[in-house]
Amino acid sequence: MTDELKIPPYTWQRAIGLGWENYYKVRYASNLDDGPWHGAPLGGFGAGCIGRSSRGDFNLWHLDAGEHTFQNIPACQFSVFEQVGNEPGKAYTLCTKAPEDGSLSAWNWYPESNSGTYHALYPRSWFVYENVFKSQLICEQFSPIWAGNYQESSYPIAIFDWSIHNPTDQPITVSIMITWQNIVGWFTNYFKTKEVRVRDDGSPVYDYQPRIGDSTGNFNQWIEEQYRVGCLLDRVRLGEDVREEEGQWAIATLANPSLEIFYHTRWNPAGDGNDIWQNFAQDGSLPDIENEIPADPGEQIGVAMAIRVTVRPGKTRQIPFILAWDFPITEFADGVNYYRRYTDFYGRNGKNSWSMIRTALKHYDTWKERIVDWQEPILSREDLPNWFKMALFNELYNLTSGGTLWTAASETDPIGQFGILECIDYRWYESLDVRLYGSFPIVMLWPKLDKAVLEAYTRAIPTFDDKERIIGYNQASAVRKIADATPHDLGAPNEHPWEKTNYTSYQDCNLWKDLPCDFVLQVYRYFVFTGRKDIEFLEESFPSIVNTLAYLKTFDLDGDGIPENSGAPDQTFDDWRLQGVSAYCGGLWLAALQSAIAICDILIQNRPDAEDAQKSWEEQKFIYESWYQQAQKVYQEKLWNGEYYRLDSESNSDVVMTDQLCGQFYSRLLRLPDIVPEECVTSALKKVYDSCFVKFNSLQASKQFPNSPLGAANGVKPDGSPENPKATHPLEVWTGINFGVSAFMWQMGMQQEAWQITEAVVQQIYQNGLQFRTPEAITAAGTFRASYYLRGMAIWALYAVINASC
Numbered sequence: 001m002t003d004e005l006k007i008p009p010y011t012w013q014r015a016i017g018l019g020w021e022n023y024y025k026v027r028y029a030s031n032l033d034d035g036p037w038h039g040a041p042l043g044g045f046g047a048g049c050i051g052r053s054s055r056g057d058f059n060l061w062h063l064d065a066g067e068h069t070f071q072n073i074p075a076c077q078f079s080v081f082e083q084v085g086n087e088p089g090k091a092y093t094l095c096t097k098a099p100e101d102g103s104l105s106a107w108n109w110y111p112e113s114n115s116g117t118y119h120a121l122y123p124r125s126w127f128v129y130e131n132v133f134k135s136q137l138i139c140e141q142f143s144p145i146w147a148g149n150y151q152e153s154s155y156p157i158a159i160f161d162w163s164i165h166n167p168t169d170q171p172i173t174v175s176i177m178i179t180w181q182n183i184v185g186w187f188t189n190y191f192k193t194k195e196v197r198v199r200d201d202g203s204p205v206y207d208y209q210p211r212i213g214d215s216t217g218n219f220n221q222w223i224e225e226q227y228r229v230g231c232l233l234d235r236v237r238l239g240e241d242v243r244e245e246e247g248q249w250a251i252a253t254l255a256n257p258s259l260e261i262f263y264h265t266r267w268n269p270a271g272d273g274n275d276i277w278q279n280f281a282q283d284g285s286l287p288d289i290e291n292e293i294p295a296d297p298g299e300q301i302g303v304a305m306a307i308r309v310t311v312r313p314g315k316t317r318q319i320p321f322i323l324a325w326d327f328p329i330t331e332f333a334d335g336v337n338y339y340r341r342y343t344d345f346y347g348r349n350g351k352n353s354w355s356m357i358r359t360a361l362k363h364y365d366t367w368k369e370r371i372v373d374w375q376e377p378i379l380s381r382e383d384l385p386n387w388f389k390m391a392l393f394n395e396l397y398n399l400t401s402g403g404t405l406w407t408a409a410s411e412t413d414p415i416g417q418f419g420i421l422e423c424i425d426y427r428w429y430e431s432l433d434v435r436l437y438g439s440f441p442i443v444m445l446w447p448k449l450d451k452a453v454l455e456a457y458t459r460a461i462p463t464f465d466d467k468e469r470i471i472g473y474n475q476a477s478a479v480r481k482i483a484d485a486t487p488h489d490l491g492a493p494n495e496h497p498w499e500k501t502n503y504t505s506y507q508d509c510n511l512w513k514d515l516p517c518d519f520v521l522q523v524y525r526y527f528v529f530t531g532r533k534d535i536e537f538l539e540e541s542f543p544s545i546v547n548t549l550a551y552l553k554t555f556d557l558d559g560d561g562i563p564e565n566s567g568a569p570d571q572t573f574d575d576w577r578l579q580g581v582s583a584y585c586g587g588l589w590l591a592a593l594q595s596a597i598a599i600c601d602i603l604i605q606n607r608p609d610a611e612d613a614q615k616s617w618e619e620q621k622f623i624y625e626s627w628y629q630q631a632q633k634v635y636q637e638k639l640w641n642g643e644y645y646r647l648d649s650e651s652n653s654d655v656v657m658t659d660q661l662c663g664q665f666y667s668r669l670l671r672l673p674d675i676v677p678e679e680c681v682t683s684a685l686k687k688v689y690d691s692c693f694v695k696f697n698s699l700q701a702s703k704q705f706p707n708s709p710l711g712a713a714n715g716v717k718p719d720g721s722p723e724n725p726k727a728t729h730p731l732e733v734w735t736g737i738n739f740g741v742s743a744f745m746w747q748m749g750m751q752q753e754a755w756q757i758t759e760a761v762v763q764q765i766y767q768n769g770l771q772f773r774t775p776e777a778i779t780a781a782g783t784f785r786a787s788y789y790l791r792g793m794a795i796w797a798l799y800a801v802i803n804a805s806c
Contacts, residue, residue, distance in 0.1 A: 007126050007138075010379055010389040011119035012766055014054045016127065017096030017112025022704055023769030027783035030199045031425045034070040034787075036769025040120040041397055042143050045449075046341050046406025046418070047156035048187075048327060051772070052141065054118035056095035056110060056127065063187035064244070065330040065340075066403040066493025067208050068424045068788075074099040075181040075269035075302045078160070078321075079107070081284035082133045085170035091281040092132065094139075104273035108281065120772075122394045124371060135172045135311065136165040144360075144367040145400070146374040147445035150415060152367060154341040154406055157356055159364045160321040166311040175262075175284025175308035178251055178321050179276070181269045182218040182301050184235040186211050187327070188245035192334045196494070198472045203426055203506045206494050211245065219294040220265040220303045223354065228361055229255045230322075231265055231303035232354060236294050242350045244337070247327035250353035253307055253320060254361055260308040262286035266293065269302040276304045284308045320364060324356035330405065336496045341406040341416045348408075384802070385755065388795075391762045395795050396441055397772045402788055405429065405497060406449075417456060417498055418449040419490055423776065423789040428489040428503040430790075432457065433572035436518045436662075437736045437794035443522075444796060447530045451537060453490070454523055460487050460501045461519070461544040469505045473569065478508040484551040486515040507574045513555060513563050513585040514571040516548040517592035521666050524595035527602075528670050529800075535606045538599050539613075545596055546620055552589070553627070561630030562586050565648060573714065576729045580650030586635050587645075587663025590675040593628040594667055597621055632675060640680060644687040647715065655723050655730065656691040657715040659737050660684060665744040669801070685745055688712065689753045693760075695720025700731075704782030705768055711738045711761040711778070732777035735761050736791025743797040746805070758798060765792075 019036075026033035041060060043049030051060025058076040061069040074095070083089035096112035098104070111132060119126040123145040129137040140161045144152035166172045190209045199205045217236035223229065230252025237246055255261055264286045267275045279285050286306050295301045311317050328343045328350050339348050346352040360367075379389055403421035407413070419429035420438075430453050435442075443450040465481035480502050481487055487501035488509035495503065502509055509515065523541045527534055555563035563585070565571065565578035571585050578585065600621035604614060638649040645660045647653045661684055667675050674681070689712075697709040699720045711733040717723055722731050738761045745754040765774055774792035775784035 011121045016116040017055045020769045024784045027785045038772040040122045040125040041401040042158035044155040049400045079177040081175040083173040106272045106274035106277045138163045146370045156325045158323040162319040165316040173310045177306035179304045182233045185245045215295045216297045222290045244329045244331035247350040248353040252357040262306040264289045264304045266291035270300045322360045324353045326353040339408040415448045418452045423786045428492045431489045438790040440796035458544045472506040482510040484547040485510045486519045486548045516552040517588035520592040560634045578648045582648040583645040583660035591663035591667045594672040644684040655715045658692045700780040709760040736794040739794035743801045
């Protein structure tokens with residue numbers, strides 16, 4: 001059936017309504033755990049998104065930027081009535097879970113056994129309904145997202161393209177109904193002053209309570225406009241100025257003489273639902289009630305629209321439903337407001353959802369073709385395993401549902417400002433150490449957005465914030481941001497992103513030894529990946545590169561050319577103490593110096609008329625070369641043990657660290673000279689594979705999920721055993737680090753090992769209830785930490801390396 005309906009064979013699939021006997025549970029009680037019912041999200045980047053799970057419920061509502069609401073709203077649903085010939089009709093609501101509060105008890109909920117399959121290949125997903133109706137029904141869902149698109153990819157639009165095929169020898173009458181509760185005003189915080197606390201894991205957190213159920217003043221309208229019909233859901237407004245929670249929803253479809261259209265604009269979602277179900281279950285109709293009276297306090301109202309059509313034997317009909325929303329304002333701290341990117345194309349008064357409907361009904365077929373054209377060259381590659389194609393696109397889900405920001409354009413930011421949360425538990429934007437891995441699809445597919453993030457860091461590096469804070473890890477006091485230190489993140493949704501950086505206070509990130517290197521490497525990566533043309537960007541970034549590398553060099557306390565780790569967790573593995581020269585941070589330092597030298601050369605060669613700047617570039621190149629020559633020798637002498645690179649120079653640990661040579665990976669990725677001998681790289685990677693993957697999984701095989709390996713642990717002893725059985729980060733399997741080291745292995749000719757590690761992690765995610773909420777870490781105990789994690793998109797690093805080798 002999938003071939004007939006043109007569903008790619010590379011989707012994540014699950015039977016509709018099928019639950020999980022075993023699935024990953026959260027490691028720490030303070031972390032988010034919504035359970036496994038997640039599907040591909042709908043909505044544009046930074047426009048807010050919604051999610052619909054494989055049981056058919058709409059349950060994810062990321063409509064207030066940076067905030068998370070996971071809750072089934074039962075009245076938001078599709079239902080189907082079917083009558084074959086003169087037989088009695090039957091009707092089902094297309095969700096296998098009835099409300100637990102007893103509401104909508106008159107509705108007939110869809111059976112969960114042998115009733116069809118859900119497919120997902122982001123940004124598309126499909127519900128294939130089988131064995132319940134005689135007609136063959138499929139609902140394809142998508143939003144207009146494709147690579148290189150900086151307009152439609154921002155739209156708050158979801159398309160539900162229905163296909164009805166009649167395989168019988170009798171005419172079949174089918175009616176498809178969409179119902180939607182008026183939830184305008186629900187997604188803003190009750191607590192305008194968001195007081196920050198430090199929770200049990202030492203990270204900052206604040207209370208978020210959306211205004212769920214506050215529908216006072218909401219009203220609905222029925223609209224008939226030429227060949228477009230639908231419902232507009234709005235709210236009485238107190239003034240002309242638009243607030244965060246103010247805006248509209250709209251649902252619509254196309255009208256033509258062969259379709260019958262029915263509606264009800266004010267039914268009660270909190271009741272038994274019989275006010276619409278009685279008619280719909282009888283013959284697929286609705287009572288055509290048009291009522292625009294606003295909701296009273298405590299009252300709930302919804303809209304319903306049904307399309308009825310008779311399909312002749314052997315024929316197929318297509319019916320599109322469009323869902324659009326327009327909430328143009330994102331508010332951070334009280335009074336700190338930004339317009340969303342899509343308002344550059346639709347205006348900013350919060351009254352443009354119907355304009356979006358017009359656009360979508362005109363262009364949705366073209367949008368689908370653009371998505372197919374983008375995905376097909378990858379999907380058609382015979383050298384890529386099917387599971388990899390599936391995960392490659394589905395891991396892009398976080399671009400939509402990762403609390404994403406994308407602001408309207410300005411003179412300073414012509415493409416707008418952009419940001420994705422590190423994760424929902426660690427709610428701050430574009431953590432630089434994490435995006436070293438997780439931002440590969442952004443620079444590969446939407447490079448202007450990658451540039452926007454790096455420009456924000458370029459501006460942030462010189463800033464200073466002397467506010468004293470308590471550091472969660474050790475209760476020490478530290479200033480928030482030191483001038484020329486590269487910040488860890490671009491701020492949080494309860495303050496002022498881009499203006500107030502270094503939100504996290506679990507560690508003192510001013511002391512981190514990887515962040516300045518991460519910045520330099522990502523600046524140069526953008527330049528290389530975009531065709532080595534944007535010399536102006538390098539020139540603009542160069543002062544911040546100079547200042548932050550000089551700042552990092554001050555931690556070279558013994559003058560050996562490499563900044564030392566302090567013994568506190570002062571890098572991305574922020575529960576893992578490194579002492580002295582470390583393989584991870586030292587390698588990044590060498591790679592960053594290589595990048596800085598290359599940037600100097602490019603500026604010198606391409607700006608011959610900038611005489612004053614030429615001298616500065618030449619001086620800096622000399623400095624970086626002298627640092628590099630000294631540091632490279634020290635790195636090799638202090639850390640190479642003949643088989644792999646030691647964790648660090650002072651702890652006497654024999655741990656094999658999976659990501660010990662991230663700097664070498666980046667150097668070769670950017671076509672820079674190797675920072676260590678090639679034979680040492682090969683030996684170290686073989687040791688990582690043997691100890692951290694093969695032997696670790698042999699000793700630590702998951703008792704809960706025993707059928708496949710977990711992946712590579714961050715760091716274990718050569719025999720695969722833990723150095724400290726109570727350690728946190730060393731014994732976790734980090735999804736993004738695994739994808740990154742797999743890319744490194746492929747780069748070095750270890751393709752089979754790369755596939756084994758990548759497949760292990762992919763199967764853990766997609767077989768055990770972690771789909772579309774990929775965590776930072778999983779453990780042998782069947783637990784996870786930090787879902788919706790940015791680093792998971794590092795699977796695109798592997799594709800980048802594979803593509804470069806072709």
